[in-house]
Amino acid sequence: MDALIIVDFQNDFVENGSLAVEGGLSLTGPINNLIHFRKWGCVIATKDWHPEKHISFASTHGTPVFSGIDLMINGRDTHLTLWPDHCVQESHGAMIVDGIDFKSIDLILPKGCDPEYEFYSAFRDVTKTKETELLGYLKSKAIKSVYVVGLALDFCVLHTALDAVEYGFDTTVLVSYTKPISVEGANRALHLLQENGVKCIMEAIN
Ligand code: VGL
Numbered sequence: 792m793d794a795l796i797i798v799d800f801q802n803d804f805v806e807n808g809s810l811a812v813e814g815g816l817s818l819t820g821p822i823n824n825l826i827h828f829r830k831w832g833c834v835i836a837t838k839d840w841h842p843e844k845h846i847s848f849a850s851t852h853g854t855p856v857f858s859g860i861d862l863m864i865n866g867r868d869t870h871l872t873l874w875p876d877h878c879v880q881e882s883h884g885a886m887i888v889d890g891i892d893f894k895s896i897d898l899i900l901p902k903g904c905d906p907e908y909e910f911y912s913a914f915r916d917v918t919k920t921k922e923t924e925l926l927g928y929l930k931s932k933a934i935k936s937v938y939v940v941g942l943a944l945d946f947c948v949l950h951t952a953l954d955a956v957e958y959g960f961d962t963t964v965l966v967s968y969t970k971p972i973s974v975e976g977a978n979r980a981l982h983l984l985q986e987n988g989v990k991c992i993m994e995a996i997n
């Protein structure tokens with residue numbers, strides 16, 4: 792069985808959001824079509840779901856947005872990029888973009904809910920110590936292959952797909968159903984994905 796994972800398709804990551812990627816909203820129709828394009832074993836939508844004062848917010852540290860910081864998390868030296876406040880739990884920015892067919896989504900998976908942990912991957916945090924229920928869920932549905940789409944290609948899509956392939960799933964990123972935060976980030980992501988055995992399909996498939 793195949794799973795479709797729609798990563799962080801939330802208001803803050805599209806036009807007028809606090810961490811907007813260019814052209815994000817234009818994916819609404821194509822992602823909806825993808826949901827209905829074929830029979831999926833399951834459709835999962837992740838959402839970045841941060842408390843106020845989250846560790847990934849520049850405002851929490853009083854430093855400029857998009858700067859980096861080195862922190863000890865769980866005894867590990869960890870480099871984080873610091874973002875504008877985004878996807879604060881229950882806020883408008885954290886809601887999944889209007890027009891996505893909610894009744895076809897089998898699991899909505901919040902991540903990044905603990906103030907002290909940053910999650911890019913839908914499977915586990917950036918230090919690879921704290922896991923979500925995603926792996927168990929996919930196993931319970933007998934999923935062998937996963938298709939990843941959504942936002943942003945160079946962060947949460949990238950790390951979700953890298954973890955999926957590491958956990959043994961046949962993994963594909965449908966690149967035309969994603970948008971990156973930066974063009975350089977997108978190039979780096981595509982390189983890393985392919986190097987690690989993730990298939991990258993550039994064309995629309997429906
Ligand atoms: C994301 C930066 C911070 C993403 C989430 O969804 O790609 N990027 N939080």
Ligand code: ZN
Pocket residue numbers: 839841847877878903
């Ligand atoms: Zn975030």
